Amino acid sequence: xxxxxxxxxxxxxxxxxxxxxxxxxxxxxxxxxxxxxxxxxxxxxxxxxxxxxxxxxxxxxxxxxxxxxxxxxxxxxxxxxxxxxxxxxxxxxxxxxxxxxxxxxxxxxxxxxxxxxxxxxxxxxxxxxxxxxxxxxxxxxxxxxxxxxxxxxxxxxxxxxxxxxxxxxxxxxxxxxxxxxxxxxxxxxxxxxxxxxxxxxxxxxxxxxxxxxxxxxxxxxxxxxxxxxxxxxxxxxxxxxxxxxxxxxxxxxxxxxxxxxxxxxxxxxxxxxxx
Numbered sequence: 001x002x003x004x005x006x007x008x009x010x011x012x013x014x015x016x017x018x019x020x021x022x023x024x025x026x027x028x029x030x031x032x033x034x035x036x037x038x039x040x041x042x043x044x045x046x047x048x049x050x051x052x053x054x055x056x057x058x059x060x061x062x063x064x065x066x067x068x069x070x071x072x073x074x075x076x077x078x079x080x081x082x083x084x085x086x087x088x089x090x091x092x093x094x095x096x097x098x099x100x101x102x103x104x105x106x107x108x109x110x111x112x113x114x115x116x117x118x119x120x121x122x123x124x125x126x127x128x129x130x131x132x133x134x135x136x137x138x139x140x141x142x143x144x145x146x147x148x149x150x151x152x153x154x155x156x157x158x159x160x161x162x163x164x165x166x167x168x169x170x171x172x173x174x175x176x177x178x179x180x181x182x183x184x185x186x187x188x189x190x191x192x193x194x195x196x197x198x199x200x201x202x203x204x205x206x207x208x209x210x211x212x213x214x215x216x217x218x219x220x221x222x223x224x225x226x227x228x229x230x231x232x233x234x235x236x237x238x239x240x241x242x243x244x245x246x247x248x249x250x251x252x253x254x255x256x257x258x259x260x261x262x263x264x265x266x267x268x269x270x271x272x273x274x275x
Contacts, residue, residue, distance in 0.1 A: 018042075019063045019192070020171045041172040043194050048072065049100040051108050061168070061175060061193040062097055064202045066090050068193075069099040071205030075232035079107045082208045137250075139231060139258040145215040145239035147261055148183045155242050156268045157185030158220040165190035166222070177222040178203040180212075181242075188217070196223035200232055214238050218261075225251045225264050225274075234258035242266045247274055 025038045046060045048069055055078070060068060066088045073079050078101075087102040103111075148154035158181045165187060168175045178199040180189040191202035200219065207214060218240035219233055225247035231254050233241045240261040247255075247264045255262035255275045262274045 019061050019168045019175075039171040041168060041174045041194050045096045047096070047098040049098060050078065050103060050111060051101070053112075055111070058195070058198065060097075060195060060198045062092070063193075064191055064206065065097055065099055067191070067205035067209060068198060068202045069101055069205065070208055071201035071203065073101060073103065074208055075201055075204055075235055077235060078111055079103050082211075137227075137231075137254065139234045139254060141257075142234055142237050142239070142259045143215075144259075145237065146183060147239050148185065148218065151240075151261075151263065151273075152270065154181065154183060154185035154218070155220070155263060155266045155271050157181075158187055158242065159244070159266055159268045161185070161187040162190065162220060162222065166192060168192040169222070175199075179220040180207060180217055181220050182217050187220070196221065196226065197228045197232065199223075200229055204232070204236055218242060220266070224248070225262060227251050227254060230254040230258075230260060230262065234260045242271065 019042055020039045021042055022037045023040050025036055026033050027036055042061050043059055044062050045057050046065060046068070047057050048055045069088050070085055073085060074082065079085055084104040084107050085101060086104070089100045091098045158179060162177060162179050165179065166177050169177060169192060175192045175194055176196040176199045177190055177192045179187045180203055181187055189203060189206060191199050191206060193199040193202060200221065203219070214236050215238070219238055220242045221229065222244050224245035225241060225243040227248060227250040230241060230251040234254060240263065241255065242263040244266055245264065247262060252262060252274045260275060263271045264274060265272045
C-alpha cells in the first residue's frame with residue numbers, strides 16, 4: 001500500500017493466509033474416541049517498523065495486516081491523522097510478518113521519545129509499555145457527534161447481523177470480531193483476530209484507508225469492553241462502543257471522561273448503558 005495523498009484510494013492488499021489452519025486431533029466422547037481434524041485460528045508475530053526502527057511486536061491473526069498497522073498507528077497515537085502515514089509495506093515470512101510504516105517527521109520524533117519495548121501479547125493492549133508513565137489514561141473530551149436515534153433498535157440490529165460476518169469464528173470458535181455499524185445498526189464492515197484490540201485496529205485502519213467518517217456510526221464488538229478498546233475508540237472520536245460482554249471499571253472511567261457512550265451486555269432484546 002502506497003498512498004502519499006490522504007484522498008487517494010488505497011491499493012488492494014496482497015493475497016493473505018486464510019487465518020486458520022487444519023490440525024490433527026483426537027476427539028473424545030465418553031468412552032469412545034476418533035481421529036480427525038479441527039480448524040484453529042492462526043496466530044503469529046507481527047513486527048511493526050516505523051521509519052526503519054522497530055517499534056513493537058504484536059501477536060496477531062495474519063490477515064489485513066496493513067489495515068492493522070495503520071489502525072494501530074492511529075489508535076495508539078503514533079500519528080495524529082491518516083495524512084501523516086505515507087506508506088505501509090507488508091513482508092510475509094515463513095512464521096512471522098513485518099509491516100514497515102513511513103510516517104511524517106513530527107510524529108516520528110515524538111515517537112522516539114516514548115519507545116515501546118519489543119514485546120506484545122494477543123490479549124493485552126499495553127504489554128510492552130516500558131513504564132507506567134507511558135500509559136495514556138487521560139483522554140481529551142470528544143467533540144459531540146450523532147448517536148443512534150434508537151440505541152436499542154440499532155444494537156439489536158447489529159447483534160442480529162454480526163454472526164453472519166464472523167467467518168473465522170465459525171471455522172475456529174476462537175477469535176474476536178469488531179464491526180462498523182451505521183447509526184441504524186446496519187453492519188458495514190467486520191474484521192476478526194485472536195486479539196480483540198487487534199480486531200479493532202484492523203477495523204479502524206480499514207475505515208481510515210477508505211476515508212470513512214468515524215463520527216457517523218459506532219463500533220460493535222464480540223468481546224468484553226476493556227480499557228484499551230474504550231481508549232482507542234475515544235481517540236478516534238467514534239461516538240459509541242457497544243460490546244457483547246461486560247465492561248471493566250477502567251473502560252467505564254475512560255468512556256465517561258471522553259464522553260464516549262458505552263453499552264455492554266448487548267443482545268437483540270436489550271443492553272446495559274454505562275455512560
